[in-house]
Amino acid sequence: MNEATGIDWGRLRVLLAEDEKFALGIEKLVLKQLGIGLVTVAMDGGEALKLLDGAADFDLVISDWNMPFITGIELLRILRQKRSDVPFIMVTGNTAVAQVKEALGQGVDAYLVKPFSPDQMKQKIISVLGKRPKT
Numbered sequence: 001m002n003e004a005t006g007i008d009w010g011r012l013r014v015l016l017a018e019d020e021k022f023a024l025g026i027e028k029l030v031l032k033q034l035g036i037g038l039v040t041v042a043m044d045g046g047e048a049l050k051l052l053d054g055a056a057d058f059d060l061v062i063s064d065w066n067m068p069f070i071t072g073i074e075l076l077r078i079l080r081q082k083r084s085d086v087p088f089i090m091v092t093g094n095t096a097v098a099q100v101k102e103a104l105g106q107g108v109d110a111y112l113v114k115p116f117s118p119d120q121m122k123q124k125i126i127s128v129l130g131k132r133p134k135t
Contacts, residue, residue, distance in 0.1 A: 005126050009035035016041050017048035017063040030118045045070025065092035080107045087128040
């Protein structure tokens with residue numbers, strides 16, 4: 001457990017949904033550098049939804065907005081109908097105010113704009129996990 005953040009990075013289970021291989025590589029590397037214990041990758045929203053509906057339990061979902069089959073915002077909408085307790089970080093290159101408002105309206109916990117630094121991702125994760133009640 002990191003005393004400064006109160007997060008046990010090694011026990012975190014993260015679902016990373018990203019269809020761009022280059023972005024996926026960077027995001028996965030950043031998560032591993034943070035010491036996150038388990039990073040499960042979904043290459044599109046449909047695969048992410050199957051993983052969320054399966055037996056796996058995730059502490060955090062990080063999803064790209066633009067993905068085939070099911071977009072990040074659709075994934076968020078479906079997840080929020082089933083579970084409101086799983087923190088969700090939306091990753092996108094789009095900074096349009098309407099899109100940000102749509103994500104906030106669907107219950108996104110944080111919005112991370114590409115390109116981002118490893119420290120920005122770390123701070124978003126700390127922020128969203130700090131908002132959730134400890135179970």
